[in-house]
Amino acid sequence: MKRNSIYKGLYFVACAICMYICARAQMMHLFSPFAEGFAWALLFVRTSPLFIIPVYIVSKILVFPTWSMLICSVLTSIVLLFAWVLHAVIKKRMPIWVLMLYACVGYAGQLYFYTQTFTQLALKIVELSLSIMFFYACATVFSALKTRGASTPLTLDEKVCGAVFVMALTLGLCNVYIVDTPLVAVLSLLALMVAYVLQGNAFTLALSVVMGIGVAFFAGGISYIALFGLQAIALIVGGKKRWASALYVVSVDICLGIFFNGYASYSYVHVALVVLPCFVYAVLPEKWLAKFQQQMGRSQPVMQSALFQAERLLLKNKLQLLADTYQKMQKTYTQFVTNKLTATEAQDVLVKDTLQKYCKQCPKYFYCFENAEAQMYAEICAMAKQGLTQGSLSVQDVSPVMQEHCVMLANMVAHIASGAVRFSSFQMLVENENTQKQALSEHLQGMQQTLMKLIEMMPKQSKIDTSVARAITEELRYHNITVSEAFAQRVGNQLQSIFVQIPTADVQNPRLVESLSRLFHVRLFVSDVISAPMVGWKIVQCKIAPKIDVVFGTASIGKHKAVVSGDTYTMKALPEGKYLLVLSDGKGHGKVAHAYSSQTIELVEQMYAIGFDTATIVANINGLLAGNKSENFSAMDICLVDTIAQTVHFLKFGSSVSVYESNQTAELIQGENLPLGIVQSASCKSIDRYAKAGDVIVLASDGVTDTFENPRAFLEFVAGERLRNMQMLAESVLEESLARAKQAPEDDMTVIAFRVIPNS
Numbered sequence: 227m228k229r230n231s232i233y234k235g236l237y238f239v240a241c242a243i244c245m246y247i248c249a250r251a252q253m254m255h256l257f258s259p260f261a262e263g264f265a266w267a268l269l270f271v272r273t274s275p276l277f278i279i280p281v282y283i284v285s286k287i288l289v290f291p292t293w294s295m296l297i298c299s300v301l302t303s304i305v306l307l308f309a310w311v312l313h314a315v316i317k318k319r320m321p322i323w324v325l326m327l328y329a330c331v332g333y334a335g336q337l338y339f340y341t342q343t344f345t346q347l348a349l350k351i352v353e354l355s356l357s358i359m360f361f362y363a364c365a366t367v368f369s370a371l372k373t374r375g376a377s378t379p380l381t382l383d384e385k386v387c388g389a390v391f392v393m394a395l396t397l398g399l400c401n402v403y404i405v406d407t408p409l410v411a412v413l414s415l416l417a418l419m420v421a422y423v424l425q426g427n428a429f430t431l432a433l434s435v436v437m438g439i440g441v442a443f444f445a446g447g448i449s450y451i452a453l454f455g456l457q458a459i460a461l462i463v464g465g466k467k468r469w470a471s472a473l474y475v476v477s478v479d480i481c482l483g484i485f486f487n488g489y490a491s492y493s494y495v496h497v498a499l500v501v502l503p504c505f506v507y508a509v510l511p512e513k514w515l516a517k518f519q520q521q522m523g524r525s526q527p528v529m530q531s532a533l534f535q536a537e538r539l540l541l542k543n544k545l546q547l548l549a550d551t552y553q554k555m556q557k558t559y560t561q562f563v564t565n566k567l568t569a570t571e572a573q574d575v576l577v578k579d580t581l582q583k584y585c586k587q588c589p590k591y592f593y594c595f596e597n598a599e600a601q602m603y604a605e606i607c608a609m610a611k612q613g614l615t616q617g618s619l620s621v622q623d624v625s626p627v628m629q630e631h632c633v634m635l636a637n638m639v640a641h642i643a644s645g646a647v648r649f650s651s652f653q654m655l656v657e658n659e660n661t662q663k664q665a666l667s668e669h670l671q672g673m674q675q676t677l678m679k680l681i682e683m684m685p686k687q688s689k690i691d692t693s694v695a696r697a698i699t700e701e702l703r704y705h706n707i708t709v710s711e712a713f714a715q716r717v718g719n720q721l722q723s724i725f726v727q728i729p730t731a732d733v734q735n736p737r738l739v740e741s742l743s744r745l746f747h748v749r750l751f752v753s754d755v756i757s758a759p760m761v762g763w764k765i766v767q768c769k770i771a772p773k774i775d776v777v778f779g780t781a782s783i784g785k786h787k788a789v790v791s792g793d794t795y796t797m798k799a800l801p802e803g804k805y806l807l808v809l810s811d812g813k814g815h816g817k818v819a820h821a822y823s824s825q826t827i828e829l830v831e832q833m834y835a836i837g838f839d840t841a842t843i844v845a846n847i848n849g850l851l852a853g854n855k856s857e858n859f860s861a862m863d864i865c866l867v868d869t870i871a872q873t874v875h876f877l878k879f880g881s882s883v884s885v886y887e888s889n890q891t892a893e894l895i896q897g898e899n900l901p902l903g904i905v906q907s908a909s910c911k912s913i914d915r916y917a918k919a920g921d922v923i924v925l926a927s928d929g930v931t932d933t934f935e936n937p938r939a940f941l942e943f944v945a946g947e948r949l950r951n952m953q954m955l956a957e958s959v960l961e962e963s964l965a966r967a968k969q970a971p972e973d974d975m976t977v978i979a980f981r982v983i984p985n986s
Contacts, residue, residue: 241268242281244395249285251398253443256349259357260394261285262302266329267364270322271372272706275310279303298335305332319704322365326358333357360394363387369700372708389436396440410441412499414454415475419507422461434458453482472504569614569649576610576645577603583641584634594631601627609638613646691716698726701745705737710763714746721746723753724768733764742768749773772803772869774917775985779952781960782976785929793927793976794824798831803870806834809863809978811881811927826862840866840877844910861901863925867917869985874923876913882931885944886915887922892945894937921982922952924959929973933966955979 248260265282269275286299309328313320333354341347366387370380380388399410414437422430438451460478464471479500483492585594585606594602605628613619619642621635628635691714698712711727724742732738733755743750749771756765778797795809810827826847833843861880868875876884878897886895895913915921924944934940943962949955956979963975 238277241273241277242285245281246285246288247395247398247402249289249398250401251394252401253356253397254446257353257356258289259353260360260398262329262333263357263360264364265302265306266325266332266361267368269306269310270320270325270361270365271368272703275303275307279307282306294339298339301335302332319700322362325365326361329358329361330354360390363390367391369703372703389432392433392436393440393443396437397444400441400444410437411496412503415457415500416503418454418458418461419503422458427462430458430461431455456482468510469508472508475504476501572645572649573607573610573614576614576642576649577606579645580606580610580638580641584638588632588634590631590633606638609642610645613642614649617646617650619643619646689716690714697745698724698742701741702726702728702738705735705741707732707735707738707741721748721770724750725765726768727758727763727765730762730764733766738766739768743771770803770870772985773872774869774919774982776805776867776869776980776982777952778807778978778980779954779956780976780978781953781956783960783964783971783974785971785974793929793974794827795976795978796827796831797978797980798835800834803868805867805869806831807863807865807867807925807978807980809881809925809927809976811861811863811929811974811976830862830864834866840864840875840912841910844877844879861928863927865923865925867980867982872917874915874917874921876915877910878913882926882928883937883940884926885922885924885941887924887945888915888918888920892941894941896937917982919982919984922955923980923982924955925978926959927974927976929971929975930959930963930977932973933963950981952979952981 245261245264248264249258251260252258261282265278268278283296283299283303286295305328309320309325333350337347337350337354341350364387367380367384370384396410396414399413400408402409414434417437418430418434421433434454434457435451438448438454441450441454442448456478457475460474461471464474476497480497483496581603585602588594605625609619609624609628612623616623619639621629621639624635624639632638694714695712699709702709707728709726709728711725713725714721715723715725724746726738726742728738733752739750739752750768751771752766753769754767756767758765780795780797782793782795793809793811796806798806800806808827808830810824829847830843833847861882862877863881863884864875864877864879865884866875866877867873874886876895876897877899878884878895879899880901881897884895886893897913898911926940931937931940934943944955944959947955947958949958956977959977959979960975963977964971
C-alpha cells in the first residue's frame with residue numbers, strides 16, 4: 227500500500243513537471259498548443275481533474291502572467307471539469323473524438339481574447355489544430371503506457387505519438403535554464419543514457435534525432451540534430467565500457483562547443499553539467515543497472531508465444547513417435563502369436579521318427595518295404611494320424627494287416643501314443659504362450675491408442691489471439707485496471723480462455739470479470755491466477771462460466787445392514803466445467819466387493835481427469851476386468867454433467883434404471899450395455915439429455931430398484947417425492963426400499979440424487 231502511494235505521488239509530480247514544460251514549449255515563438263493538449267490527454271487516461279485543473283492554471287500563469295490568460299485558463303478548466311462530471315454521471319467511457327470537441331470548446335476563450343485581426347485568428351486556428359493533434363498523440367502513448375505498462379513494446383503508431391511528445395518536451399526544456407545553460411543540454415544526455423541501457427543502439431539514435439528536431443524548432447537550425455546524434459554515437463561506440471562511453475561523450479561535447487561552435491554560448495558550467503551525468507553513468511553499479519533494466523525493459527510476448535507453440539509441437543511429435551513405436555511392436559507380437567505347429571507337420575515328424583527308430587531296426591525291414599513299401603508307409607501314417615487325433619493309441623486301433631505281420635507293432639504303438647501325448651501337451655503350452663502374447667499384443671495396441679488419444683486431445687487449432695489486446699486494455703482502463711499484456715486463446719472460432727497481466731492489487735477487483743464478460747458477451751470467471759515474471763504483477767486466466775450447477779445427495783447401506791457396502795460411488799469435479807458421477811456395483815458384497823469396485827472407480831476417475839473420451843476409458847477398464855482370472859465384473863452407472871454445454875450423458879453397463887425428471891415429467895433411463903468385464907469388447911452406447919435448471923436425476927443400485935415391483939413403480943415413487951433437498955430425497959428413496967425389503971436388505975443399497983440449479 228505504501229509503495230502504491232509512492233508511485234502515485236511520483237506520477238503526479240512527473241505530470242506537474244511535464245505540464246510546466248509543455249506550457250513553456252513554443253514553436254517559432256508563435257504557437258503554444260502543448261499545455262492544453264497535455265491536460266486533455268491526462269483526462270483521457272482518467273487522471274483526476276482536481277489535480278489537472280490547478281496544475282494547468284498555475285503552469286499557464288507562470289509562463290504567461292496576464293489577466294486574459296488567467297481567464298482563458300479558467301474557462302478551459304471549466305469545460306474540462308464539465309466533461310469529467312458528465313462522464314461520471316452517465317458512467318460511459320468518453321471516446322477520444324468527443325474529448326476533441328470539448329477541447330475545441332475550451333479554446334473559445336483564447337479565440338476571443340487573442341484574435342483582434344484576421345491574421346491572429348488564423349494563427350489561433352492553427353494553434354488549436356496543433357493542440358488537438360498533440361492531444362491525440364499524448365492520449366495514444368499515455369493510454370498504451372498506462373494500460374500495458376512500460377515493459378511492453380509500443381506499436382508503430384504509438385512510437386510516432388511518443389516521439390511527438392518527446393519532441394514537445396525537448397522544445398519546452400529549451401526555455402528552462404540552469405546557470406544560464408538550457409536544461410535540455412543535461413536532461414537530453416541523461417535520456418540518451420537511459421535509452422541506451424534499456425533499448426539499445428537503434429532506439430538511442432532515434433531518440434537523439436527526435437530531441438534534435440525539438441531543439442531545431444526552437445533555435446531555427448537543424449545543426450542540433452547532428453549534435454544530439456553525435457552524443458548518441460559516442461555512447462554506442464563506448465559499448466559496455468561505461469567509462470569509455472562517458473569519456474567519448476565529454477570529448478565530443480567539448481569539441482563541438484570549442485572547435486565547432488555548436489552551442490550559442492559555451493562555458494565551464496556547461497562542461498560541468500555534461501560531466502556530472504557522465505560520471506554518474508560511469509560509476510553506477512552494474513547490479514543497479516541490471517535491476518533497472520529488468521523493471522523497465524521490454525518483454526517479448528510474441529517470442530514467448532512462439533516458444534510455447536514450438537514446445538507443444540515438439541511434445542506432439544514425441545508422442546506420435548512413441549505411438550508409432552508401440553504400433554510396430556504390436557504388429558510384431560501379433561505375428562508371433564500365429565507361430566504354431568500344425569497336426570500335419572506333427573504327423574510327418576512322428577512318422578519319420580517311427581520309421582527311423584523301429585522299422586529300420588526290424589529284421590523284416592527289407593521284406594516289408596521291398597514287397598509293400600507304399601502299403602506299410604500308409605499304415606504307419608494312419609496310425610500316427612489316429613494317435614494325434616485321439617491323443618492316444620492302442621493295438622486295437624491298428625489295422626488287422628499290421629497286427630498279423632508287424633513284429634515291432636507293440637513298440638511302434640507305444641512310441642506313437644507317447645508322441646501324441648507330447649504333441650497334446652505341446653499344443654497346450656503353445657496355446658498358453660500365444661494367449662499371453664495376444665494379451666501383450668492387445669496391451670501394446672491399447673497403449674498406442676491411448677497415446678493417439680493424447681495427441682488428439684492436444685488443441686490442434688488452439689491459437690493465441692492478440693487482436694483483442696487493445697479492446698481488453700481499453701475496457702479495463704475505464705475501470706482503472708492497468709494491463710501490461712492481454713490475449714485470448716481460441717480453438718477454431720470458439721473462445722477458450724482470456725489471459726491478462728495486471729498488478730497484484732487489481733486481481734480482486736470485481737470489475738475485472740464484469741468488464742471482460744461485457745466485452746466478450748459471455749459470462750466469465752477467474753479460473754487461475756499465475757505469478758508473472760515481473761514483481762508485483764499477476765497473470766489472470768478467465769474462462770467461460772458454467773450456465774448451470776449441481777447439488778448432490780447420497781444414501782447407502784450394506785447387505786444385511788453391514789457397515790461396508792459392496793457398492794461404491796464418486797462425485798468428482800472435472801476440468802472444463804464437468805461433473806462425473808459413477809455408481810459401481812461389483813460382484814458380491816462386503817469388503818471384497820467394496821475393494822474391487824473402489825479400484826474400478828479410481829481408474830475411471832483418473833482417466834476422466836486426464837481427459838480421455840468415454841469410449842477409450844470403457845475399452846481400457848473392460849479389458850482389465852475381462853482379463854481377471856477371478857471372473858469379477860462390475861455393473862457401472864456413469865453420469866457425466868457438462869455445466870457449460872448444459873448436457874447430461876448417461877452410460878449404463880448392466881446397471882439398474884435411473885430416473886430423469888424435467889418440467890414435471892419423469893422418465894426411466896435404461897441402458898443396453900453389458901456389465902464391464904463380461905465380454906472382451908464392450909459396447910458404449912450413451913443416453914443424452916439437455917439439462918435445465920430444476921431437473922432432478924436419481925441413480926440407484928439394483929439393491930434399491932429390485933425392492934420395487936417393477937421399474938415403473940420406482941419411477942412413480944421418485945416422481946411423487948417433491949423434495950428440493952437432494953440429501954432428503956436420497957434418504958427418502960433408501961428408506962422406502964428398506965421398508966419394502968422389510969428392513970433386511972438382501973443386497974447392497976445405494977442412492978445418488980442430484981438437481982440442476984442455475985449458476986448464479
